[in-house]
Amino acid sequence: MALTHRSTNLLKPLSAAVPFTSSLRRLFSTDDATAITVETSVPFTGHKCDPPPRTIDTTPKELMTFFRDMATMRRMEIAADSLYKAKLIRGFCHLYDGQEAVAVGMEAAITKKDCIITAYRDHCIFLGRGGTLVEAFTELMGRRDGCSRGKGGSMHFYKKESGFYGGHGIVGAQVPLGIGLAFAQKYSKEEHVAFALYGDGAANQGQLFEALNMAALWDLPAILVCENNHYGMGTAEWRAAKSPAYYKRGDYVPGLKVDGMDAFAVKQACKFAKEHALKNGPIILEMDTYRYHGHSMSDPGSTYRTRDEISGVRQERDPLERIRKLILSHDIATEKELKDIEKEIRKEVDEAIAQAKESPMPDPSELFTNVYVKGFGVQSFGADRKEVRAILP
Amino acid sequence: MLGIVRGRIARGGVNASSLQKIRNQSLIYASSRSYSSASKEMTVRDALNSALDEEMSADPKVFVMGEEVGEYQGAYKISKGLLEKYGPERVVDTPITEAGFAGIGVGAAYHGLRPVVEFMTFNFSMQAIDHIINSAAKSNYMSAGQISVPIVFRGPNGAAAGVGAQHSQCYAAWFGACPGLKVLAPYSSEDARGLLKAAIRDPDPVVFLENELLYGESFPISAEVLDSSFCLPIGKAKIEREGKDVTITAFSKMVGYALKAAEILAKEGISAEVINLRSIRPLDRSTINASVRKTNRLITVEEGFPQHGVGAEICACVVEESFEYLDAPVERIAGADVPMPYAANLERMAVPQIEDIVRAAKRACYRSVPMAATA
Numbered sequence: 001m002a003l004t005h006r007s008t009n010l011l012k013p014l015s016a017a018v019p020f021t022s023s024l025r026r027l028f029s030t031d032d033a034t035a036i037t038v039e040t041s042v043p044f045t046g047h048k049c050d051p052p053p054r055t056i057d058t059t060p061k062e063l064m065t066f067f068r069d070m071a072t073m074r075r076m077e078i079a080a081d082s083l084y085k086a087k088l089i090r091g092f093c094h095l096y097d098g099q100e101a102v103a104v105g106m107e108a109a110i111t112k113k114d115c116i117i118t119a120y121r122d123h124c125i126f127l128g129r130g131g132t133l134v135e136a137f138t139e140l141m142g143r144r145d146g147c148s149r150g151k152g153g154s155m156h157f158y159k160k161e162s163g164f165y166g167g168h169g170i171v172g173a174q175v176p177l178g179i180g181l182a183f184a185q186k187y188s189k190e191e192h193v194a195f196a197l198y199g200d201g202a203a204n205q206g207q208l209f210e211a212l213n214m215a216a217l218w219d220l221p222a223i224l225v226c227e228n229n230h231y232g233m234g235t236a237e238w239r240a241a242k243s244p245a246y247y248k249r250g251d252y253v254p255g256l257k258v259d260g261m262d263a264f265a266v267k268q269a270c271k272f273a274k275e276h277a278l279k280n281g282p283i284i285l286e287m288d289t290y291r292y293h294g295h296s297m298s299d300p301g302s303t304y305r306t307r308d309e310i311s312g313v314r315q316e317r318d319p320l321e322r323i324r325k326l327i328l329s330h331d332i333a334t335e336k337e338l339k340d341i342e343k344e345i346r347k348e349v350d351e352a353i354a355q356a357k358e359s360p361m362p363d364p365s366e367l368f369t370n371v372y373v374k375g376f377g378v379q380s381f382g383a384d385r386k387e388v389r390a391i392l393p
Numbered sequence: 394m395l396g397i398v399r400g401r402i403a404r405g406g407v408n409a410s411s412l413q414k415i416r417n418q419s420l421i422y423a424s425s426r427s428y429s430s431a432s433k434e435m436t437v438r439d440a441l442n443s444a445l446d447e448e449m450s451a452d453p454k455v456f457v458m459g460e461e462v463g464e465y466q467g468a469y470k471i472s473k474g475l476l477e478k479y480g481p482e483r484v485v486d487t488p489i490t491e492a493g494f495a496g497i498g499v500g501a502a503y504h505g506l507r508p509v510v511e512f513m514t515f516n517f518s519m520q521a522i523d524h525i526i527n528s529a530a531k532s533n534y535m536s537a538g539q540i541s542v543p544i545v546f547r548g549p550n551g552a553a554a555g556v557g558a559q560h561s562q563c564y565a566a567w568f569g570a571c572p573g574l575k576v577l578a579p580y581s582s583e584d585a586r587g588l589l590k591a592a593i594r595d596p597d598p599v600v601f602l603e604n605e606l607l608y609g610e611s612f613p614i615s616a617e618v619l620d621s622s623f624c625l626p627i628g629k630a631k632i633e634r635e636g637k638d639v640t641i642t643a644f645s646k647m648v649g650y651a652l653k654a655a656e657i658l659a660k661e662g663i664s665a666e667v668i669n670l671r672s673i674r675p676l677d678r679s680t681i682n683a684s685v686r687k688t689n690r691l692i693t694v695e696e697g698f699p700q701h702g703v704g705a706e707i708c709a710c711v712v713e714e715s716f717e718y719l720d721a722p723v724e725r726i727a728g729a730d731v732p733m734p735y736a737a738n739l740e741r742m743a744v745p746q747i748e749d750i751v752r753a754a755k756r757a758c759y760r761s762v763p764m765a766a767t768a
Contacts, residue, residue: 090555090737142555142736153557153735169559170517171489204488232489234465240488304465361738371731380730381699382742384749386756388729 029332031060036330040265041322047247049254049283052272056264060332062108066263067323069107070100071342073124074320075349076133077293080123080140083353084297089140092169093154095293096124098261101319102227102287103128105266106195110274115185117165117178118197120155121227121291125197129164131157133352143359150362151370172205174198175224179211179282182222193221193277195270201232203246212282216253219281223273224250226286227260233295234304247286254280260287261317290317368392433619438608440582441471444589445509447621449479452507455593458485458498459511459548468513469549469608495521495546499528502544502598509593512548515564515602529598530573545592547601550578551645551696552733552744554606561733563697565644568600569673569706575599575627576673580648582612584671587625595627602673604645630677632684636666639690639754642681642707644670647694647745654750663758673703681707682715689720690757694750699727724753 035057044051077097083089096103099121106116107128118125123136131147139146140154147157148167156167165181168174178196185192202208203226215222226246230237237244247255254276258269269285276283290313294301301310327333333341368380368390375392382388435443449455456479461468463476463486476484487494491512498508512518518525525546532540551563568576575597579585585603592599617623633648634655643651648669655665666684670677685691691711693704704725711723729743 091553091735092556092560142739148735150736151558151734151739153555155557155559156735169557170520172520201489204490204493206490206492233468234461235486235488239464239486362734362736364738364742366736367729367731367734367739367742381727382729383745384726384752385699386724387749387752388742 029060029064029337031332034059036060036063038264038326040268041259041262041317042265044265044269045247045257047245047250047255047257047284048252049256049276051256052268054265054268056268058264060330063323063327063330063332066104066108067320067327067338068341068345069104069128070263070320070323071345072133072348073097073100073103073127075342075345076123076127076136079137079349079353081293081297083137083140088357089154089297090142091153092120093140093297094121094295095297096121096291098290098292098313098319099227099229100124101263101266101322102197102225102260102289104319105263106225106270108263108267109270110193110195112162113190113192114274115163115165115178115181115192115194116197117168117174117181117194119168119171119174119199119202121199122155122157122167126157126159126164126167129159130162131159131164133349134355137353137356138359141356141359142361143356144362144366145356145359149366151366172198172202172207175202175205175208176211178224179215179220179222182215182220182277182282183218186218186220191278193223193274195223195225197225197227199232200226200228200230200237200244200246201235201240203228203249204241212250212253212284215282216250221277222282223270223277224253224282224284226284227289228286229289229291231291231295231304234299236304245286247284250282250284253282253284255284255286257286258288260289261313261319262322263319365390433614434611435582435614435619436609436611437579437582437585437603438469438471440585440612440614441589441603441608442473442475443619444586444593445472445475446478448590448593449475449483451621452593453483454505455507455509456483456485456501457509457511458487458494460487460489460513462486462511467511469605471603471608472511491517491520492524495524496528498544498546499524499532499542499598502529502542503532503540507543507545507593509545509547512546514553514560514605515548515550516560516562518546518548518564525568525574525598525600526571530571532573533597534573541596542598543596545589545595545599545601547589547592548603549605549608550602551604552728552740555735555737555740556733557735558732563602563695563728564600565602565673565695566697566702566706568602569676569703570701571674573598574674576602577627578602578644578670578673580607580633580645580669580671582614583618584625584631584669586614586618587623588627588671590624591627594624599627602645607646607649610649625671628672628675628677630671630680631669632666632680633669634665634667636664636688638664638688639692639757640666640668640681640684640688641692641694641750641754642668642670642704643694644673644703645696647696650745650747651694651750653747654754657747657751658754661755661760663754663760665754670703676706676710678710678714682711685711685715686718689718690754691719692724692726692750692753692757694726694745696728696744699725699730702727721757721759724757726750726753 040054135147181194462472498510552561708723
């Protein structure tokens, strides 16, 4: 499969000695076979388990994929910000920029037969699961071709065929649901796992501990992933949790603390967690991450944190920049090539938005579709029950 | 119809209430002599904020608890400035754990404090509903009067704009069904001030259903209402607009819609009487029945789901008490019988519009439009 470490060393001097032509480099960036060894930013910290090693093998292709995927997610969220301000997106809009490494690292470690469920900061998870930009923007604008046909909105993206179970508005609810997915996986004897994502705010929810207890009792293949961005809406973690060491909060359930801004650390942790969960039941991963935006578009995000803190994280820990640096230092692509990719992505996003704008509003009859799977032909009513009625098939 | 409830305000102590009586007397004189008829305006947000402030100032047992109520100044800024004024012991920021903090609030109320527990929206009250019903509503009864629960659960209720299925439900009917609870739904700034003060002073658990879209709306407000002793009676509806042809009952945001519908109907020669329920439980059955006995026709309006809704109860009580007075079937306008969709056009269909109220009123007055064919 991958070339050995020795071969990588061999290639390195070659790249230094021979001036690169662009054709050589292009070959390199789709290189699936050359092994590059990277080290995570910090070692993992384990709770009731032996943490995995911090050295990970990757390939140029994977690095480029990480870059492209995270840049797409970043661009999508920034575009969503503008669309919200232009009132094309209504209601609530919770953006994920800064946290991309969690979505991308996780996908790299699992398959589409594994399940993911998350809360309302779900746009990038959706993309990671194979959702398209057009589906995302169309849904955000409440149009017919959205991933939930315009009926869900920002907080309710789903993609069941690739194991993405949403998109949930009530803080904490997705955790028992995720453990329920694991229950079904075990019941059906699948060799797959379920990842339930939640934030540091949700980490204090009682229902999480109730469901985790059962997951541990019954050895369910459930992986709880705390995306700790350190603020539950406007409340800092230390003001909400007596113990903000979320990876330890499972007590008898093992846990791992992970640098969530490092896609490779995330990948390694998720790979480790999947192996663990299939053999030994639940495990908690705490991703130390950060959101650049406020809690939602209604929150400036600067009343409870300093601008210095935000720009500091952007400077020191940005997940996209980490990958860019790795790509540049391994001569997989030039700065210009990476900038060109970003330009390309910007164009893709703009085109997706343009396409989304063309999508029509849902047909009025959609008000009454999907209330039930099986409606028995009962009547349902609009606001004026004598004026608007429908039969639920 | 502003009511300063004199002498009935339970202020915990004979001296306080007699002082109150004297204050009120002098205030009546003051208001009749010194204040001009030019009224000030106040937003519902400021009305709620000032009511909280005044009640916290008057009674040290009153404290506020909820998510982002303190340092963040309130998710919707209703508790703005309170942390600074009263400190973190009385303005308590909680983790995002409704079942936990609602229970804690009820327990504090058992032991004599007067909590005002905020739900960021009432959708999240479902996480705490066991405590609202089983721990709060039923306690006074089960303990034969030993354990009273002077708690207020407040927050925005019902649909906002584009917030989707899990953030748009109206809980008036569910809470209104429970004996032991009092359920209030203010509309105007006057309602907000008077009813919140009444709720905080009330010895029983009160569910206080606000509306996010009304927070920024301004209403004229008189000096009486601005006084810190102002209070509205619980269980009394208000006739917002008198009329003689048809009665329209509504609460919260729908009161505004009903008033606009009444304007449109007036142009077509139909005089509508608009009742602002103010209180879902106790329901002011006598005001409603008196009105229907006068007009002989009734439209009930609410934002929530139609089945087992507030309108269904109003209809039943009118049929029970004023059947012979009805000249037309009772009409119900309510939210659509579906989860709230996100898309703007579908959302518009899922919530009552002014034209729905007008149409129903016309039907009740036999000025009907032919019924639409079933979809």
